[in-house]
Amino acid sequence: MSELPVGFQERMKELLGDEYWAFEASYLEERSQGLRFSSLKLHGQEAELRHGEASGLWAVRLAQQVAKKAGFSLRPVPWVKEGFYYGSQDRPGKHPYHEAGVYYIQEPSAMAVVELLEPLPGDSVLDLCAAPGGKSSHIAARLEGRGFLLSNEIHPARAKVLSQNIERMGIRNCVVCNEEPGRLAPHFAGFFDKVVVDAPCSGEGMFRKDERAREEWSEERVRMCAARQAEILDYGAYMLKPGGRLVYSTCTFAPEENEGTIMRFLEGHENFSVEERPHYKGFTAGIPKWAGYGQITGGSFQDESQLFKLHLERTMRIMPHKLEGEGHFIAVLRKEGTGAYENYGGKNGKARYLDDRKRRDVLKEFEVFLRNTLIAPEPFLSREEYVLFGEQLYLVPEQMPDMTGLKVARPGLHMGTLKKNRFEPSHGLALTLKAEEVNAVCDLQAESPQAFNYLRGGTVVPEGDNAGWLARGKGWVLVTVDGYSLGWCKLAGGILKNHYPKGLRWN
Known part of the structure; x- marks a missing residue:
């Protein structure tokens, strides 16, 4: 591994004091690698273990099965029941279970974000910076096929990868968008129960595994990321329902992008507060006095007494010298008010589906396929939320509003292709069955x-x-x-x- 950037070292020495040497030594250790099992793939009696007192047992049993059959060395990630570390000799990305969406390869620190978001079946959830799809696939598993997930990615190539991962993980109720947050916001004002802003950052938590992250780091990049994060966070807050929860996260250690971003956000949004959540063993509380470090005060520390009312100590840091993870910052924010809503104020109403006549004309072969292939086709036959893009048939989530004018990369579950006198099912449909x-x-x-x-x-x-x-x-x-x-x-x-x-x- 190349040397850590000099400016980064100097800043972390000032921030961490005597802890710095343990922090630096962590970069000489083998990086943490993890995978997270998906409950959407459970079948038969396995599915019954998702709830009740045995709600975490399914993951343990699945890990034991995979370890035995694939030969992986798996150990639990303590802060998420679905998460497991795997050994450096394992190759989970080159195994049939990966292609079947049984698990998603994800850095262990990043798994904490959705654990703290706590999405529930039936929620409407926005993942605003979603590629490559780790947090979106985690959210979808927690939704258990109910509710609505909008996963957005501004970069087209990354949005394509996001769509592929949504498909591989067998997710039915997700729409993938390829939009700027500012274009999404007018369509979804006050719409979502929960929002994740896993903001683009300077990537200091990736230094151990990503040579390019070290090469591209600069103090100017930190300042640029902090400004962009503030804008994205504003849009995420605008799209959250009153009473809703927003989780902001980064994979960097820079106070300007972490405590500083949250401080500036709270000072401009009096209807938000940092929610008090249990700090998992090994997590570090946010450091209020770091909030003004760097970008605002040129390197000095903020007066901690001025920040007492903001409760920045409720934010969380995952530090690589304290536990097995590459590093993360997480803030759980609550929007004042009640979650009930009658008119969320967005631009558009209900999504437009096939009308009865077109549905009858174009879905004949599709219905033949369903009756010949599925034991119980009625759940698909009874749904109305079908849309057609050329020959491609999609089933969109029931709660999806009209998204006309937005760049939609994946409008829901791709059912397949309607051709003359036949229907050809999609690979994505197979992975949901x-x-x-x-x-x-x-x-x-x-x-x-x-x-x-x-x-x-x-x-x-x-x-x-x-x-x-x-x-x-x-x-x-x-x-x-x-x-x-x-x-x-x-x-x-x-x-x-x-x-x-x-x-x-x-x-």
């Missing part, structure tokens, strides 16, 4: 050559219990790996044709 929902399933063992061959686009040969439906002669077959959906094959003339997307196939 469970084996018990589908008439024909070809289950593969995770460590078998068949599973890896399928991911490379090769032929799949059903064996044993997998062969019972071959007599049907034709139709769509859900391919699973140890029961977790992986993609489609199509049965024709007793042969299974691989429909795993070419762009996702392994080399």
